[in-house]
Amino acid sequence: MDKNKEYKFDTLSIHGGQEGKNPSNALNPPIFQTSTFVFNNTEHVRKVMNFESDDYVYTRGNNPTLRLFENRMASLEEGNGSVAFASGMAAISSVLFSFLKPGDNVIINNTLYGSSYSVATELLPKYNVDYKVVDLSNPESLNDKIDENTKVIYFETPSNPNLRIIDIKKVVEIAKKHNIKVVVDNTFATPYFQKPLTLGVDVVVHSATKYICGHGDVVAGVAVSKNQDYIHKLKFEYMCEFGGAMSPFNAWLLLRGLKTLGVRMREHERNAKKVAKYLNTHPKVKSVMYPGLEDFKGHNIAKEQMKGYGAMISFEIDGDLEDAKKVVDNVKLAKLAVSLGDCETLIELPAAMTHLGYPKEQLAKFGLTETMIRISVGLENVDDIIEDLDQSLGLV
Incomplete structure (x- = not known):
């Protein structure tokens, strides 16, 4: 694939993130169904462990099939990197935990998927993270809710299930004035219809179980960002440590789904x-x-x-x-x-x-x-x- 050419969406959904030929010149990428990778010598170990090499150690951290899926999703969302997760909720909860610490608070839209709502209103408070519920279809209402401890604004657009539309640009504009991170669930729209990162959002999350897969045979999630340093942190300090890793077989099924x-x-x-x-x-x-x-x-x-x-x-x-x-x-x-x-x-x-x-x-x-x-x-x-x-x- 010509990296210097700007391909359209349908082309990227088939070829995006691909680097070179598949092994044995296979048309489709293989499933690297392995938990562990081997090293040539201890110097090779050192380079891989210090991220001086793109080689692999253990599938919970990286795997060729997972990496291709992550690269393709980053390409479609116009991000610089992404992290694959075992489920949409693993992606959502890991991203929220990555931005929040005890004493902080998160602002959520008043309509969210049930489990996302539970994470914000029941799970995070157990770790002394507060929440505020705001009708974000009126972004100006944020001005009365933001305080010095507000670190994240999280919402879906269109929202689940009332399809409420939130003005992404306006929310981002307000959030940036206060150095607040904006996280958007793009599951309903998909990157085909909407690209929140291009509107200033910090992180986009998906339940890849849904349209990304498209065939009802995978449970998976993904988070995408333009900030490559953040993606590295999310993968190795949160996804790996919480253990919400996607299987190589599911990554392969998602790559198949993305083609269409x-x-x-x-x-x-x-x-x-x-x-x-x-x-x-x-x-x-x-x-x-x-x-x-x-x-x-x-x-x-x-x-x-x-x-x-x-x-x-x-x-x-x-x-x-x-x-x-x-x-x-x-x-x-x-x-x-x-x-x-x-x-x-x-x-x-x-x-x-x-x-x-x-x-x-x-x-x-x-x-x-x-x-x-x-x-x-x-x-x-x-x-x-x-x-x-x-x-x-x-x-x-």
Whole structure:
């Protein structure tokens, strides 16, 4: 691959991060399914241990298959390095721990994936790290919450599950005035639709389980940054020490998934736009949350900072919790499941599933309701997806 040429996304998703030929001139990279690497002599050991050599010691720290995946993700996110993790939550928690110490506090958006919310509100306080919950869709509200101990602002955009859009540039502008790190979960958008690092964000995290993989057969995470020194610290002081290492086989599956990321995201979005328009006119649907709808509150910001709107949709039923359960219980094509980003269309009830940790009496405070249904629009024929939703909604 010509390092001096600026290749487009679809090309980078297949060739990015590749250095030279694969062993034995194989088209696809091999899986280096080994825990340990050997040395030529003790001088070789010294050079590797002192990072004077790019050779390997032990797969928990580095592995050729993992390194290729990390390099490719850095290329796609326009970062200078990345760290692969065993899961999205391993990536998120490790990044937060890497920036925080006892006495500090982190600001989180009022809507987050349930486990991310639990890390900030339950796990970090056990280590004397406080948290503040802010509606970051209004970035100016940060000014009243930031204090001398605020070290990190963490959010998703689009957020899970209400698809709220946060103005990345404005949050970064405020954060930089106070020397605060900004960490963004880019799982929903993927680097195909959004590149937070180019907007000034310090670290981007992904649950690579989702769109990066795309096939529902991997659990993995990744963190990407423009700061190579930070990436080195995150890998060897946190990932290695916490032990959240990705397996070489999973890295290989992710490399395979990345080859079609752009193609998949275009088709996912094409289907999602049609599903969102259908839901937006359905008499049993009270509201539709999808950034691609012009009347969606964050549409204009999304249009400015994103290349597209993704394939995640949430909608509220004009009814009660039992009506919402009836909808998700009676789909025939869509699958009732907690994940997202797969080829299959997945449907779920956030308040009863992925966001179960939120106190029910305060759901509205966090931008959630019991009748909110989330759909990860898949790659099936869109007419079949809509027909499936239509028959299910017809039972309410």
